[in-house]
Amino acid sequence: MSAPSLDAPRSKRQITKNNFELNAWLFMRVSGVVLIILVLGHLLIMNILDGGVHRINFAFVAGRWSSPFWQIWDLLMLWLAMLHGCNGLRTIINDYASKHATRMTLKGLLYVATVLVIALGTLVIFTFDPNIS
């Protein structure tokens, strides 16, 4: 591994192949604004109003997911929150894991966890059965 280096002053800016980092930066802001409504609304309903967490049980979930409105709300919240969090952790790993192997391992774990959790959550929302025994 070579030592970290800085470009010489006034050296030409490297042309990147795509705008991934710019798009990721923009995604954090756009998804963040949407998540403010989705997540704060979710926390208000689930934790604060009308007894909060103490009234949540299987029947409560079944009642909510009988409405497509809350199914779409939860699906959108799941995807946006996971992608927003995944990109946030990617940034943090890139900042603090200086060894190439550590960085790649941590990011690999992060991406696997993200894909698995998004897949699990999506599956649960789409296949929820209120009459499961």
Added chain:
Amino acid sequence: MAKSAAGTLYRGNDGMWSWVAHRVTGVLVFFFLLVHVVDTALVRVSPEAYNHALELYKTPLVNLMEVGLVGAVLYHALNGVRIILIDFWAKGPKYQKGMLRGIIVVWLLVMIPGAYFMLIRTFESLFGSTS
């Protein structure tokens, strides 16, 4: 060349601490989210399995941690708005300090009644209902 480090290094001031808190709350919320999707997935196993997991959320200690979670999410959301204003509003960088004070005030105004409603049942179960 500045005579002292104060004011030249980007270290130790509210700009840095708000950034640290944004990262810390973000990581905490992300790890909770992983757990939360898995516990909610128990609705696909059986009502009993899900209700059993939800009982944990209603215990005093976890109930208190939920207040911390809501506080972390709320800070992250408010400071996120501040970051967007710093990035996109021409006067954002000029008012970043004032905006930080503003979000702390909003945070307190929401969290004080919020924590009350989140914890009232736990208090009643621990120390007996007054009604």
